Amino acid sequence: MFSKIIVLILLFASAFTEISYSQTLALQNAFPNCSFSSPLYLTHSNDGTNRVFVVEKNGLIKVLPNDSLTSDYRTFLNATNLIITGSERGLLGLAFHPNYASNGYFYVNYTRAGDGATVVSRFNVSSNNPNKADSLSQQILLTIPQPYSNHNCGMLFFGLDGYLYIGMGDGGSGGDPGNRAQNLNELLGKVLRINVDTATAVTNYGIPPTNPYAMGGGRPEIFTVGMRNPWRMSVDPVTGMIWCGDVGQDAWEEIDILEVGKNYGWRCYEGNAPYNTAGCGAASEYTFPIKVYANAGSDCSITGGYVYRGIRRPELNGRYIYGDYCSGKIWKLKYENGTITEDALLLSAPTSIQSFGSDQNNEFYVCGVNGIIYRFNKSDLVGVGNNNISNPSEFRLEQNYPNPFNPETSIKYSIPENTNVKLVIFDAGGKEIATLVNTKQLSGNYNIRWNGKDAVGNNLPSGVYFYNLTAGNSFTQSRKMLLIK
Numbered sequence: 001m002f003s004k005i006i007v008l009i010l011l012f013a014s015a016f017t018e019i020s021y022s023q024t025l026a027l028q029n030a031f032p033n034c035s036f037s038s039p040l041y042l043t044h045s046n047d048g049t050n051r052v053f054v055v056e057k058n059g060l061i062k063v064l065p066n067d068s069l070t071s072d073y074r075t076f077l078n079a080t081n082l083i084i085t086g087s088e089r090g091l092l093g094l095a096f097h098p099n100y101a102s103n104g105y106f107y108v109n110y111t112r113a114g115d116g117a118t119v120v121s122r123f124n125v126s127s128n129n130p131n132k133a134d135s136l137s138q139q140i141l142l143t144i145p146q147p148y149s150n151h152n153c154g155m156l157f158f159g160l161d162g163y164l165y166i167g168m169g170d171g172g173s174g175g176d177p178g179n180r181a182q183n184l185n186e187l188l189g190k191v192l193r194i195n196v197d198t199a200t201a202v203t204n205y206g207i208p209p210t211n212p213y214a215m216g217g218g219r220p221e222i223f224t225v226g227m228r229n230p231w232r233m234s235v236d237p238v239t240g241m242i243w244c245g246d247v248g249q250d251a252w253e254e255i256d257i258l259e260v261g262k263n264y265g266w267r268c269y270e271g272n273a274p275y276n277t278a279g280c281g282a283a284s285e286y287t288f289p290i291k292v293y294a295n296a297g298s299d300c301s302i303t304g305g306y307v308y309r310g311i312r313r314p315e316l317n318g319r320y321i322y323g324d325y326c327s328g329k330i331w332k333l334k335y336e337n338g339t340i341t342e343d344a345l346l347l348s349a350p351t352s353i354q355s356f357g358s359d360q361n362n363e364f365y366v367c368g369v370n371g372i373i374y375r376f377n378k379s380d381l382v383g384v385g386n387n388n389i390s391n392p393s394e395f396r397l398e399q400n401y402p403n404p405f406n407p408e409t410s411i412k413y414s415i416p417e418n419t420n421v422k423l424v425i426f427d428a429g430g431k432e433i434a435t436l437v438n439t440k441q442l443s444g445n446y447n448i449r450w451n452g453k454d455a456v457g458n459n460l461p462s463g464v465y466f467y468n469l470t471a472g473n474s475f476t477q478s479r480k481m482l483l484i485k
Contacts (some may be wrong), residue, residue, distance in 0.1 A: 027374040033071035039367040042357025047101035057090035059083045063131050077133040083110045092154020109154040118144040141204045148172025151229040160240045166192040169229035176267040184218030193223035212261035226264040232304035245304020253302035254289035262287040298327035303353045309362035312378045323353045
């Protein structure tokens with residue numbers, strides 16, 4: 001009867017004698033044999049090489065293999081002659097073109113030597129050395145004057161639409177004294193969006209036709225309005241949602257989901273609270289954060305992060321991971337259908353958090369003020385005893401990916417009676433496709449069966465999937481599996 005379906009059976013004994021916990025979440029030095037000076041960002045080149053690139057505030061970009069044992073880190077670009085540092089200035093952002101593997105283009109954001117203006121420019125990789133940029137290939141896209149030395153932001157990233165997004169702070173000082181964030185003729189206090197694959201007679205970029213002011217009424221580069229200092233932003237590779245940590249003034253730090261044409265309120269509002277509403281419109285004209293937290297105690301400045309889509313800590317899949325610069329606290333947040341369903345402290349970093357980063361496998365990194373780059377330790381989500389899988393010829397499970405799991409062996413779990421058990425199935429992209437819940441103890445054992453269908457009953461194809469199993473508040477297990485029909 002099982003020749004056409006996949007059946008997963010997890011068997012639990014009723015005695016609370018042996019509980020297998022996953023390894024406690026912790027941060028570890030990702031590259032202990034490498035040294036960095038004021039690392040502000042980590043990213044990858046989107047070319048399948050699994051290299052990582054580290055942006056240093058002083059004007060260097062380092063490139064290295066994504067290997068914890070490596071000591072082979074090199075200078076990819078030296079832009080020290082182009083930049084001015086001090087306060088919140090320096091080399092601040094880096095993004096690789098989606099087609100970098102074929103065109104060799106990458107983009108940087110820095111504050112210019114002399115006047116401190118923001119410059120967004122394109123460079124090429126060297127034609128004969130993949131670990132070296134052509135330092136003479138700079139093509140400037142944007143130059144934006146900066147009235148003060150802080151709130152330069154500097155974040156760059158490509159959205160799933162292929163456009164380049166540019167974070168711009170409000171120009172600095174405090175309280176946005178020039179009310180620049182609400183001025184549609186200013187690029188400060190905005191998130192910008194441009195098309196780097198087209199150009200006009202006067203610019204080295206084009207304007208996406210869906211930008212809110214593409215046809216007039218404001219600067220055509222504007223994507224969103226009313227930002228204070230969107231220090232770090234990211235796009236979820238699964239949902240395409242754009243997450244932004246916008247640094248507050250004195251009272252509130254905020255997280256926004258960015259959507260085209262929306263006004264996020266600064267300086268009229270700080271978080272959800274009125275700040276300076278002189279000349280502002282009705283509250284209904286603004287889009288408010290999905291999450292705020294108080295600028296109080298050791299918390300002082302949000303560092304925006306990423307929706308986790310890696311495999312080192314699969315129990316965090318789909319959670320937005322963010323932190324605070326001053327306290328070093330790192331939280332997880334899950335946002336579903338317009339509602340926050342999880343928001344909890346994960347851990348505290350051993351240093352102030354300058355930025356987060358992500359590699360080509362969507363693993364999560366922390367850039368510390370102490371010059372160390374951290375990542376999450378790898379989960380050792382392994383049970384005890386013997387495994388009990390029905391029809392191993394039809395259902396195979398890979399444990400501790402990429403090492404194959406032997407379906408002949410088994411794992412048995414011991415949990416207390418009357419414990420809620422939930423099994424969530426994910427596809428290879430991290431999207432939740434089915435959830436099974438068993439809240440009833442049956443003769444001392446739990447059986448959870450999955451028939452290889454999604455939540456609405458559609459048969460799913462053979463391939464790679466993930467599952468996350470939780471039992472009460474004390475046990476969790478996540479694994480990659482290969483399903484064969």
